[in-house]
Amino acid sequence: MSAAGTTTTNHVIPEMMHALQVVKLGLAEESLQYNQVKTPKVTSPHDILIEVRAAGVNPVEAKARQGNLPIPFLSTPRIMGSDYSGIVVDKGAKVTEFNIGDAVYGSLLQPIGPNGSYAEYILTSRSYLYGGAIIKKPDNISFEEAAGVGIALVTAYQAIAGSSYNLPKEGTKKILVIGASGGVGTYAIQYAKTIPDTQVIGVCSGKNAKLVRSLGADDVIDYTSKEAMDTLVKDEARTYDMIVDCIGGDDYYYQVISLLKKKGVYSTAVGPSIHFGAQKQGLLDVAKIGMTLLSRKLFGSHSYQITLIPSWKVLEMEVAPLLASGKIKTVLREDQIFDLKDGVQAHKKIESHRTVGKIILRV
Ligand SMILES: NC(=O)c1ccc[n+]([C@@H]2O[C@H](COP(=O)([O-])OP(=O)(O)OC[C@H]3O[C@@H](n4cnc5c(N)ncnc54)[C@H](OP(=O)(O)O)[C@@H]3O)[C@@H](O)[C@H]2O)c1
Structure with missing residues (x-):
């Protein structure tokens, strides 16, 4: 475990990071802001800190951001996003399956945040209660392809x-x-x-x-x-x-x-x-x-x-092998990959219902 601002192997974890924050519910251009926020820290022995390379965008995130879903207490500011890929940069003492430097992908528990994957760093966990899915990324899949997988x-x-x-x-x-x-x-x-x-x-x-x-x-x-x-x-x-x-x-x-x-x-x-x-x-x-x-x-x-709630165990146990074997691929188009700071365009695209394959935020 290391404190933010210190070096873990060769990686310097900054005190502050960029994230796409929902500052109020409504239109994408009024709602999403590319802001500096505190970088999350490893505080529990089950925590894993990931430097995000790409985040997948799903319709549910845009629907929640618009305020269209009857979710009580959807406070702002919050960082949305569930699906991600990246590199493990810090971990708690009880995390044994993953090492610093591992390329990984997966999904956080909640697509609507508050500490979602539209960010430079995310904290996930191997604890039964708080963990989402985390899987080692095979070399034959790009970070963008891996980030598209989770919910969809x-x-x-x-x-x-x-x-x-x-x-x-x-x-x-x-x-x-x-x-x-x-x-x-x-x-x-x-x-x-x-x-x-x-x-x-x-x-x-x-x-x-x-x-x-x-x-x-x-x-x-x-x-x-x-x-x-x-x-x-x-x-x-x-x-x-x-x-x-x-x-x-x-x-x-x-x-x-x-x-x-x-x-x-x-x-x-x-x-x-x-x-x-x-x-x-x-x-x-x-x-x-x-x-x-x-x-x-x-x-x-x-x-x-x-189908109501995607199961993260299914992602780790049943879906990941299909990807690793190359039987299933993520459909990506270059014009549907946006920089994190251009999240407004990504959300407008997903709201259009004209997406082909996945929309990705490159971090
Ligand atoms: N239950 C769950 O847990 C869960 C999880 C994930 C997603 N979902 C939901 O599943 C839906 C699909 O999500 P998605 O990620 O695939 O994105 P999507 O934005 O709903 O799908 C876009 C695609 O739908 C096609 N399309 C639009 N209207 C159509 C129509 N009337 N008939 C046939 N095709 C049509 C578009 O093609 P054209 O441009 O050619 O029309 C486009 O390629 C969303 O409503 C999402 O919220 C539910």
Whole structure:
């Protein structure tokens, strides 16, 4: 353990660091400020201090920053961000799995902060209660790729693996991924293709069809074409084992539910409200959504699942090996990698719902 301002091996840990702070809830340009704040310190034997190289941006962070989610006591200033990659620069005496100098990636417990990954340094912990996920970064994955993984890949994994109980044991399985070009969707296509003998069809716009095919999709349906969607519904009724919905909303649910076989599963990462949280959601809205979820679960024509909270154990134990083996990659575009100080642009991009793959803050 070392005090901030001192040197740990060759690394000088500064007293102050830069971080992207949410100073008030609202529009990105009024809310996010690139400020100097105190660098966190290792104070417990389970703590790990990481010099952040990249942080992943997720829609939930923008939704919370806008004040659209009914989260009580969301005080400001706070640093948002869950997903990160970086270098271990200090650690407590009881941390034995990681050494100073290790390249790592992972997720903190809370995407909404208050001490999140949009910062030059983060403190994580191996204690059972306070720890998120932390994994050694394989050399074949860049810091930017690793920072994209956390919430989005775990969600895609849980939505599919957690709903796979009804997949037929034999014969070809068929999975439809709605929103196949986004952060969750690009991972969902790739993970679905790791299930043996599975045909995966992506629903995305025509401009992203080539990308979605390149991730392994056997076919793509252009959701902007009424004709293409009508043909899908007409020709492929009762042929799918699973629908993975990364967009949400009642329209998709009613449009495609008839595609499922009798034992098929509708698995959503979002629920009955399209892009849930893009608009302000009060407690009453959440109650209504809860009732719809419950009625679909209890009385719907098909099994209905919603992924609510990503599990960090899943990230360490089940998802990390898929990345290390190269079976799943993060989709990154250079124009979606922003410097930490340009977080306003990153948040505006994620709010547009036009992201392709992941958005990353380079630190
Ligand atoms: N439950 C959880 O724990 C959990 C965890 C992570 C994420 N989520 C939620 O899951 C959703 C997906 O997140 P994301 O990171 O993938 O980002 P996203 O911003 O929702 O996805 C962007 C992608 O969606 C596509 N898209 C937009 N409207 C569409 C539509 N009507 N039909 C099909 N595709 C459409 C866009 O492609 P085009 O530009 O071509 O339209 C773009 O590539 C978000 O609402 C997020 O909050 C939930």
